[in-house]
Amino acid sequence: MRTYRLVTACPDRVGIVAKISGFLATYNGWITEASHHSDQASGWFFMRYELRADSLPFELDDFRRAFAPIAREFDMHWQIADSAVKKRVVLMASKESHCLADLLHRWHSDELDCEITCVIANHDDLRGMVEWHGIPYHHVPVDPNDKQPAFAEVERLIEAHEADAVVLARYMQILPPSLCERLRHRVINIHHSFLPSFVGAKPYHQAAQRGVKLIGATCHYVTEELDAGPIIEQDLIRVSHKDSVEDMVRKGKDCEKMVLARGLRYHLEDRVLVHGNRTVVFD
Amino acid sequence: MRTYRLVTACPDRVGIVAKISGFLATYNGWITEASHHSDQASGWFFMRYELRADSLPFELDDFRRAFAPIAREFDMHWQIADSAVKKRVVLMASKESHCLADLLHRWHSDELDCEITCVIANHDDLRGMVEWHGIPYHHVPVDPNDKQPAFAEVERLIEAHEADAVVLARYMQILPPSLCERLRHRVINIHHSFLPSFVGAKPYHQAAQRGVKLIGATCHYVTEELDAGPIIEQDLIRVSHKDSVEDMVRKGKDCEKMVLARGLRYHLEDRVLVHGNRTVVFD
Amino acid sequence: MRTYRLVTACPDRVGIVAKISGFLATYNGWITEASHHSDQASGWFFMRYELRADSLPFELDDFRRAFAPIAREFDMHWQIADSAVKKRVVLMASKESHCLADLLHRWHSDELDCEITCVIANHDDLRGMVEWHGIPYHHVPVDPNDKQPAFAEVERLIEAHEADAVVLARYMQILPPSLCERLRHRVINIHHSFLPSFVGAKPYHQAAQRGVKLIGATCHYVTEELDAGPIIEQDLIRVSHKDSVEDMVRKGKDCEKMVLARGLRYHLEDRVLVHGNRTVVFD
Amino acid sequence: MRTYRLVTACPDRVGIVAKISGFLATYNGWITEASHHSDQASGWFFMRYELRADSLPFELDDFRRAFAPIAREFDMHWQIADSAVKKRVVLMASKESHCLADLLHRWHSDELDCEITCVIANHDDLRGMVEWHGIPYHHVPVDPNDKQPAFAEVERLIEAHEADAVVLARYMQILPPSLCERLRHRVINIHHSFLPSFVGAKPYHQAAQRGVKLIGATCHYVTEELDAGPIIEQDLIRVSHKDSVEDMVRKGKDCEKMVLARGLRYHLEDRVLVHGNRTVVFD
Known part of the structure; x- marks a missing residue:
């Protein structure tokens, strides 16, 4: 199954998961694997989602454009990769x-x-x-x-x-x-x-x-x-x-x-x- | 740190994480630990969140009342527990x-x-x-x-x-x-x-x-x-x-x-x- | 280093180690590795010796002939192998x-x-x-x-x-x-x-x-x-x-x-x- | 079962096992556990025997007296302990x-x-x-x-x-x-x-x-x-x-x-x- 892998890291605060998962749900994105980590020591939040590529209405470039404002809002380091691209x-x-x-x-x-x-x-x-x-x-x-x-x-x-x-x-x-x-x-x-x-x-x-x-x-x-x-x-x-x-x-x-x-x-x-x-x- | 532990299980579909995390963000709920599992074999979705109790504006009874409609919408088995109650x-x-x-x-x-x-x-x-x-x-x-x-x-x-x-x-x-x-x-x-x-x-x-x-x-x-x-x-x-x-x-x-x-x-x-x-x- | 591997199993009793190691010492056999096990449940004794081949004055056939009477005395199952023979x-x-x-x-x-x-x-x-x-x-x-x-x-x-x-x-x-x-x-x-x-x-x-x-x-x-x-x-x-x-x-x-x-x-x-x-x- | 534990360490050479096990067999000593190690790097030989105390005709003091000449012959560091003495x-x-x-x-x-x-x-x-x-x-x-x-x-x-x-x-x-x-x-x-x-x-x-x-x-x-x-x-x-x-x-x-x-x-x-x-x- 082809998936997109979205990986983010940013300072922890309320609402990150809601914002990202809300964004994904808007586009009908199906999450097949979700991992989160709130690091108490550093105050950072890390996340990795795998999404069914066929559940999303666009390719990675469009995804990137649509997601960029959210990433900016939360000062994220982030990337998304396509499992089909070796x-x-x-x-x-x-x-x-x-x-x-x-x-x-x-x-x-x-x-x-x-x-x-x-x-x-x-x-x-x-x-x-x-x-x-x-x-x-x-x-x-x-x-x-x-x-x-x-x-x-x-x-x-x-x-x-x-x-x-x-x-x-x-x-x-x-x-x-x-x-x-x-x-x-x-x-x-x-x-x-x-x-x-x-x-x-x-x-x-x-x-x-x-x-x-x-x-x-x-x-x-x-x-x-x-x-x-x-x-x-x-x-x-x-x-x-x-x-x-x-x-x-x-x-x-x-x-x-x-x-x-x-x-x-x-x-x-x-x-x-x-x-x-x-x-x-x-x- | 006192936390609430929300545990849910329901048939998997798009939008569960968005709905739950959106609900929590609405009430300013701070997630300290989040775990998800989509079981491919059974088609079920399992989740466990730990929330800072002091980040939420209500006690467990109110939480339960507010969350119940969401749980019904997704046919969830769910429970929430207070870490302060041994x-x-x-x-x-x-x-x-x-x-x-x-x-x-x-x-x-x-x-x-x-x-x-x-x-x-x-x-x-x-x-x-x-x-x-x-x-x-x-x-x-x-x-x-x-x-x-x-x-x-x-x-x-x-x-x-x-x-x-x-x-x-x-x-x-x-x-x-x-x-x-x-x-x-x-x-x-x-x-x-x-x-x-x-x-x-x-x-x-x-x-x-x-x-x-x-x-x-x-x-x-x-x-x-x-x-x-x-x-x-x-x-x-x-x-x-x-x-x-x-x-x-x-x-x-x-x-x-x-x-x-x-x-x-x-x-x-x-x-x-x-x-x-x-x-x-x-x- | 070429070695001979002598492996024996027999009912346990006093004097097995003495007899075998005495036999080996007689021929100046240098033991490089020795393992013993007395199985309490079955009353059997198991042993494995590795010997420097160059320390012994004879080849395996002679070894076997010389050792056979001891093996018979203790009702041993035994074998000896040459590490040089793959x-x-x-x-x-x-x-x-x-x-x-x-x-x-x-x-x-x-x-x-x-x-x-x-x-x-x-x-x-x-x-x-x-x-x-x-x-x-x-x-x-x-x-x-x-x-x-x-x-x-x-x-x-x-x-x-x-x-x-x-x-x-x-x-x-x-x-x-x-x-x-x-x-x-x-x-x-x-x-x-x-x-x-x-x-x-x-x-x-x-x-x-x-x-x-x-x-x-x-x-x-x-x-x-x-x-x-x-x-x-x-x-x-x-x-x-x-x-x-x-x-x-x-x-x-x-x-x-x-x-x-x-x-x-x-x-x-x-x-x-x-x-x-x-x-x-x-x- | 009461045992004596004989532990020795000495420079490795031919005949140590034969000498010690021969000594034990002379007195009808029943070995219940035997461990050996030839350390290639240091050229030392280490050994530990457990012996049924009731199989030997003497107590530890006599054992020590009888064993001392062998220990000297091989320049052993050695000790024997009685499992019954906590x-x-x-x-x-x-x-x-x-x-x-x-x-x-x-x-x-x-x-x-x-x-x-x-x-x-x-x-x-x-x-x-x-x-x-x-x-x-x-x-x-x-x-x-x-x-x-x-x-x-x-x-x-x-x-x-x-x-x-x-x-x-x-x-x-x-x-x-x-x-x-x-x-x-x-x-x-x-x-x-x-x-x-x-x-x-x-x-x-x-x-x-x-x-x-x-x-x-x-x-x-x-x-x-x-x-x-x-x-x-x-x-x-x-x-x-x-x-x-x-x-x-x-x-x-x-x-x-x-x-x-x-x-x-x-x-x-x-x-x-x-x-x-x-x-x-x-x-």
Whole structure:
């Protein structure tokens, strides 16, 4: 079923729901899913509606025009998206295949509703797997002594592919701040620890060193500060003294895959609202 | 903060949210929490709003009068409750203390927002614990050869205490169908298995026999059919070949306590809507 | 590191560990992993040792000859396996790709230590994916009016491939009892429910109907009785009223993949000991 | 069943299991539970045996004398404990009752096998609950400007009660380094975060600030460095944007109680072996 997804955020006050739902009812809009959140701490109100596209008498442009005055009245940040327009996703990877293979399979089996426009990788190892799926593979090696040219090419590719989302599927390189800034809330990373524990390199080694009893993964938007962006989704799995670092790496992969897939899905379905450095996720 | 909790269920159609939120906005009602669910399978729409009591110009009786025409228009099942009016709860127990002690402590430490009017038990073992909390304890032994007099007394006590909810905190007796019928959706049981697995007696023994790798607990409303009522909450914990039945009983207790406490909390906060034999839980 | 895996089960009594570990020490055998279980209920003792192959002065045949008298003395069921000899695995599938793709990727990325000798499927849909991995694909359609020829062919293929394990990766067909009997404790199935709940067809529909709050998956050895064989591994994930049957199917897939992969891994590493209808899993 | 619990740790080499189990078999010792761990990273070997006390021909003193030469041969750290000798536990608390009430109930219902010799608290709020259980309550207020006298009194009480274990059940005061040092691996703390995230004060506020999707609790041995001691047990529960800090505090309590109870149980049953800053937990 084709739906429109209306997402709004504004300072909380009386009458927001009435105004918006009244507007929708005026046009006979059928709400199939409605989520609200009043954040007591910040005094903001967040909302996401899914509407049957065929219940409304107009297309998105008309919707936008008609809704704009209401949005202004309430100082809303807002957007509306059409479920029939697939988001364009660029995947970035390195040598590790587990997250990439997982996303490709979900896409291939129609579980992940998006267009994967290309894969960019700093190694050539995963080309065969990607190309079997009929997806272009761009090998952009990163020279450790001069990363700038590689990131310029990465940026060029992302723009050329008109990416709505960039997914770092264990890309293992730190994007330059300017790129993070430009693609704010559009670059999704999977970090292989339960953040804020074990920021940076080799988190499973850090976890083994500290002797934690669970290891985790965190899906978050990338910001200039390493591993510090708004968290979309997290999960953990149990480990014990029996698990070597290698075991943790292996077990952690399953956690990474699941957390990244869930986080990306929320993003693709316009379920993630960022406020400050935190997210509202209407799952 | 004192709130009113408005809960509605009706056949889904366009305009419900607009009508209700419009009604509330008319009276300047401030929504602090809003939950909606459109059930595709049944075509029903469920809703729960929490409203700041001090934002509305009238008390609940006036609210009810003003809202009634809207409710009729949409064929709603509905209710509104005042968070300042504590629900009256009767706890029922047998010899096992873990669920009872857990609920008593949550109540004692102001975590559970209700009035515990009394404890009814078919044994006298737990009297000291209950009376230390200042709660009346009624010992109503059940004669296995003639249970009717005991259940008549139980029913009398429940009525005398004007119970909004009856919690079977491992009561271990099956209530007569007439009582289940009378107290429909007001009697909450904790069953020590992940239903529908292991209905009836000795579920941990059944679980050990079958060799399952997790054991669970289920909080549900009691109906005439044993362990088959609408499920409010469930959870499980991992076991292994190392766990004897006694270990399962011990580990399972923690699961039972948590699941019952969560389920009761949902009920007390008017978060559980029953539709057919299933629940919508706006947690 | 190449290891030998010695697995024993026998009636419990004093001196078993001393006898076995004494035997091993005599030959300078280095134990890298040792697991024991004394089952109080049955009075049986289970054991699994991993030994550094290079610490022992002989190969497996000599080991077997030397160990046989001890095994006889204690009435042991026992076996020893060489980690360097990969087990031969036949995968069986239907149209659903998620479990198959998951296992293939784990194998392809060297996470799953086995040889996948072929895939047998009753539909031809997954051929491309399988053949990309360089694995033979046998399409054996099952005629619903006469399944016998198909299962004869399946049996022939399993024998021709000298399978140590057959994995039903959502094969969706019930194997004939004679084949189950023949391949006792070698056929691994993934059932898409938390058994013993929702045996048989369409378990997610059954789960939605009952209104459970978690859905699960069960990896078990196949026996003549449907979905009743010894359970190797299980897990669950949370669902709510928001999840339609389709959502359950989607979420459940992740659970199925993980549970099957873990269960198969235990089997491949000789970590599963079956006793009656239950398993000891030395994870 | 009365058992002896033999726990050893030593550099790994060939023949340890054979030597120890041979020793036990010589005296007809019946092993009811055996756990081993070879730590590849450190090259150490850890072991825990439970033995039926009635199967051995001598008491613990004789056992110790007979075993000492073996221990010396392998440079073992070792100890043997009698399950019939209850460990003496001092509980310390402040104003928050949830962990204390939970432990008291587990002890009261014979789930926790120990003697609770007294409760020490820096406030007087929990006296009634403690004394109802028949346990002495010592109110030792801590003067924020001069904590020394209070901690001197705490130390005196711990010594007077001959505590085998001291449990900080949300005590909220930092013990002086000298006391930590003296009671090394005998003081158990529950920290209300998933360490190493959110060390120090107000971890739930820190968690809300960071926007994590799960909150946790950590049971660890207290060392001089705050919240940095060897971790015994951890767990987490899911939260969302809907949860205020107050909700996190409430939900977190359940996690704290469970994690502390499990950690203490492991300690009481001699299941925790500390090596460096990490633990081997034979659960």
